[in-house]
Amino acid sequence: MSMDANFKNYMQQLYVAFTAHDAAQDHRLARYRNIEPDSALFLAIQIRLKQAKQILEIGTSTGYSTLWLADAAKATQGHVDTIEIDDSRIIQAKQHAQHLQLINYIHFYQGDALIFLQNLKQSYDLILLDAERDAYVQYWQYLSQIMHKQGGVLIVDNVLSHANDVADFIKMVEQDNRFVSTTLNIGAGLFMVTFRD
Template identity: 55%
Template sequence: MPKLPFIQRVSDLYDQFQKHDAKQTDRLLRYRNIEPDSAQFLSMLIRIQHSKNILEIGTSTGHSTLWLAEAAQQTQGKVTTLEIEPARSQQAAMFAQELGVNQYVDFWIGDAADYLSESIEVFDLILLDAERSFYSGYWEDLKRLIKPHGGILIVDNVISHATEVKPFLEIIRHDSRFMSTTIALGAGLFMVVSQ
């Protein structure tokens, strides 16, 4: 279980991010961080799975990154987190350092499609929380990067933005190598497990 100072600070950061988002009329200027119950669920999954190699696609300002890294600290794992906007990645890195989990995170700045196409690593757990219009294009690389026989992909916002992610989820549902289900936490999580 994460220590109380960690939980309190991450909660305060989430409130700060929410206040920022409430003032933005342009969706792309919002931080759009994952909801606390979804982040805590991911932390629990990492512990249950004893995940060592974790990939996050979409760092933003690092709310989910902090939860992933805190859990990776417990499993002696590592989080690689991808963000296209340098300023957001730098903010997330600053918070990770403040909370003492920075040694468990590699911050990668650039287009996620480039990273995914070039990576040869296999990941125990992948969190996909980025621009939804690109998800279907990521699938061929994601399939290759998800650990066989029990690797997990979590896709965020599948209830709140159901129409946008529907084509992507249909692709996954028709792939017999993966089991999947929707979990009604936060904005909706789609959990995919390799068979």
């Protein structure tokens, strides 16, 4: 069995386990709320198409999307920086990354995403935003600064499934004349942003 088949099988098993966990939780914050497989695959393809090397994920959770990003980063000789506030979820994500031999392609950070963004000094080829949606408006001024000027892209998850939660954020981005954006009907909805020029 090829490594690619191993990866796909492992990720399928993970997704089943994570969604079963979420279905058993009454409280939203207790759920892992991982990205849908179609969205994860789309992100992985984007990384390969762009040959993205500097990748940022805001909202690791238990690492489902992180693993997809890292597998693609392995192909481009890049790396993933990922930030998560819940240390117990980072521990899970690291275990899965070690199992798939992807740990060397990921830098895990524990803490508040806003503080993390405020202190970043580098730019990224691709950014995945999949965190607490009520903070996105605050994040924008920093996200817009760390997107690589030459083809950098921001992709935001859950924009169709939670349209009301992200409406103010999307409006803010759409009114920023430096950027062009579109909403894709993939998974729970992906909002894709890049520089106009």
